[in-house]
Structures are given as C-alpha cells and as structure tokens.
Amino acid sequence: MNMGITYLFGALLTLGTYAIGIGLYKRYKKTWLQPLIVATVLIGAMLLVADIPYDTYMKGANLWNWLLGPAVVALAYPLYFNLPMVKKYFGPILLGVAGGGLFGLFSGYLLTKWLGADTAVATSTIPKNATTPIAIELSEMVGGIPSLTVVYVMIAGIGGAVLGIPILDKLGIRHPVARGLSIGIASHGFGTAKLFETSDREGSVSTVAYILTAILITVVCTIFFS
Structure with missing residues (x-):
C-alpha cells in the first residue's frame, strides 16, 4: 500500500464508519449505538479481518486527531x-x-x-x-x-x-x-x-x-x- 493510499484509507475508513454510526443512532435512538462506539467496533473488525496494522490505519486517521484541537476551540x-x-x-x-x-x-x-x-x-x-x-x-x-x-x-x-x-x-x-x-x-x-x-x-x-x-x-x- 503506497503512502497516498495509506493516508486516504485511514481517513476515509474513519469517516465512513462514523457516518454509519450516525445513521444507526438517528434511526434506532439506542444509547449503545453512539457513533463513536459503532465506528470503533467496525474499524477494529475491519483491521482484524484484513490483517491491517494499526499503525498503517493511524497514518490517515491522524487527520481527525489533528482536528480535535479546532473542535475543542x-x-x-x-x-x-x-x-x-x-x-x-x-x-x-x-x-x-x-x-x-x-x-x-x-x-x-x-x-x-x-x-x-x-x-x-x-x-x-x-x-x-x-x-x-x-x-x-x-x-x-x-x-x-x-x-x-x-x-x-x-x-x-x-x-x-x-x-x-x-x-x-x-x-x-x-x-x-x-x-x-x-x-x-x-x-x-x-x-x-x-x-x-x-x-x-x-x-x-x-x-x-x-x-x-x-x-x-x-x-x-x-x-x-x-
């Protein structure tokens, strides 16, 4: 997996699974279907099934970590x-x-x-x-x-x-x-x-x-x- 695809993979996987979580939470209104919980479970499962190292995923997912600062502000x-x-x-x-x-x-x-x-x-x-x-x-x-x-x-x-x-x-x-x-x-x-x-x-x-x-x-x- 080249560097560009690696960064894109982590960022899009995080965004996609979180969007799924939002959709499920809005539809069923269950506390345990919080978007963060759904995204965490889906990402963990996908990394395990595809045998993708966590560090590889985080190269792209770190984009969202960086955005935590502006979100707090x-x-x-x-x-x-x-x-x-x-x-x-x-x-x-x-x-x-x-x-x-x-x-x-x-x-x-x-x-x-x-x-x-x-x-x-x-x-x-x-x-x-x-x-x-x-x-x-x-x-x-x-x-x-x-x-x-x-x-x-x-x-x-x-x-x-x-x-x-x-x-x-x-x-x-x-x-x-x-x-x-x-x-x-x-x-x-x-x-x-x-x-x-x-x-x-x-x-x-x-x-x-x-x-x-x-x-x-x-x-x-x-x-x-x-």
Whole structure:
C-alpha cells in the first residue's frame, strides 16, 4: 500500500464508519449505538479481518486527531452565551474538579493494581480523564503505554455518555451544573458533546469542567512524574 493510499484509507475508513454510526443512532435512538462506539467496533473488525496494522490505519486517521484541537476551540461558542451561569457557580465547579479530578486520577491506578496488573498497565490509567492528545503525552511521562491509555480514554468517554447520563437521569439529578460537572470530569469531550445534544447549559459547564480537569491532571503528573 503506497503512502497516498495509506493516508486516504485511514481517513476515509474513519469517516465512513462514523457516518454509519450516525445513521444507526438517528434511526434506532439506542444509547449503545453512539457513533463513536459503532465506528470503533467496525474499524477494529475491519483491521482484524484484513490483517491491517494499526499503525498503517493511524497514518490517515491522524487527520481527525489533528482536528480535535479546532473542535475543542469551537466549544467556546456556546460557552460564551452561558458565561453568567459559569461565573455564578465557578467556586463549586473548582471544588468539584479538584475532588473529582484527583479521585479519577488515582482510582483507576489503584483498581488495576488491586486486580494484579503490572505497573505500566496501571499507570496507563492515570491520564484517562484528560482529552486524548493530552492523555497520550502524559502517558509517556508517567511511564504508561500510550496506545493503552487511548483505550482507557475512550472507555471513560463512552462510559460517561452511555452509562453516566442515564444514571444521572435515574437519580433525578437535574441541575445543569451538577450534570455538567460530573460528566465533564469523568468523560471529557465525548460526554460533553453528548450533553450538548440536549442542553447548552449542561454542555457549557461540562466544557469548563473537562478543561480544568485536563489542566489539573497535567499539573499533578508534571509535579510527581517529570
């Protein structure tokens, strides 16, 4: 496979499977048919069946990783219109990020160690609540396995959207700050995008929460692991 086809393959495979996911989700409205879940399963299956190395696929798929930056910046647009609410509750948001962020930072590590995982596997969980680009860099810093960290990041994001939001609904938690804060800390951009589907207020709080959580995780990892 020459270089041009390699780049085109990864980019189009990602786009195509995600489009299929969107179509299935719009038609059946099932939480477990989130486009990211569908795309991940389809891509994994196709790579396994065709015996295509993951690195080959990622040469083209990295285009979408690069676009994560502009996508995050775009979240500032709805946030701007909800700044009064964010300012009003900024103190509780900071406290929530401090507590939830630190808990998320070490809970995965302690759990995986308790289950008998080796140190590299356990430390790969430490940056799981940061966004993917940050988590990859931090994984290398703390001695983890970046590719495994990406899996943990996806599990955190998908878990928040698929399980976290329904749990909040079942518990009757309706306040936009409480909902946005919990999902933003635990599920970063993916959970935030899911909240924006139903509420700009919840999504805006979640945006602030996951950005602050990423900053907190970066600072803690830099202090203790650099």
